[in-house]
Every structure is written in C-alpha cells, then in structure tokens.
Amino acid sequence: MTADPVLRDRFFKKYHGAEIQNCIQCGTCSGSCPLAEHMDFGPRQLFAMVREGDMSAALHANTMWLCVSCYHCMVKCPRGISITDHMYSLKKMAVEEGVKAPKMLHLYLSFNAPVEKHGRLTDVAAMAGFGLRHPLAALGNMGLGMKLAAKNRLEFKPRTVSNIAGFKKVMEKAKELERLS
C-alpha cells in the first residue's frame, strides 16, 4: 500500500468525508449491503482504506460504482455516517482523478443521454450508447434484449415529456448545483 495523505485529506475536506473517521469498523454496513458480495471491498473495508490513505486502491475499487443508493447501510450505521453520500463522493473523486472509467460509469452515461434529451429513458438508445463503448458486453446481452423485444418490453422510439423545456431547466439547475458542490 502507498499512502497518499494529501489525497485522503482532500477527500475529508473538499468532499466532506471527514466523518468516516468516526467509523468503528463494526461491519454493519457491509453486512446489510445487498451488493456487497459483488464489490471489491465492502463499505467498511473501503472506509478503512481511505482512512489509512490508501486512496489509489480505494478509487480503483468497484464498490462505489456498484452502490445502488438503497440506504440500507446508512439507516443501520450506529455512528450515523452518511455512507451512501460518501459513495457518491468517491465516484466523483475517481472521475476527477482520472481513474479509468469502469463499465458502470458508461452505463450511467448511456442511461443519462436519452433522459437528458427527451426527459425519459429510451431503452434502445441507452443500450446502443453502452454497446458502442463495450461491444462485447452488449453482444453478451443480445439474447436478453431479443427476449425483451419479443415481449414488447423494449422501447425503440423516443418519447419526449410534454414539458421538455421545464425538464431541461431542472437539469441545468442540477448541473449548476453539482458544479458548486
């Protein structure tokens, strides 16, 4: 492990992550996380790494990308730590630090593109966006896509929400708040 206290302190200050120093390593978060078995490290271990300054390992973990914001961990944490919020911060920091984007980020971006344009998801546009970035993964899901299409469960044609101008204003505001955060 190579400790990077400067980056760790940036997480504490810029990303309001200092409260993870209150973590007592009880493991309740990892034990209650529905995705823990797929994560490189559960939230408990991830926070231990950050506290130790092992930022490279922490920022390269898939943990925060697999977090589905279910808040199970947060409501159960005996120290009231905002675990889910820290997952968002670690994602943001990983992007800012230029860590190679994982597939999950590309899935988010592919999902987001049609939503930003039309105010709602168009399944095929999202799948195509992801497929362009990860053709092999997309091919692997082809069978599932065909089954969904056969059952009429795939939306091919974009449908735009009625107040798209209002929706875009909301998106702009969200981006502005993100820039300020």
Ligand code: SF4
């Ligand atoms: S539940 Fe809270 S105190 Fe316990 S390990 Fe997780 S973050 Fe730390």
Ligand code: SF4
């Ligand atoms: S909010 Fe994220 S880290 Fe916490 S339990 Fe849910 S998936 Fe796991």
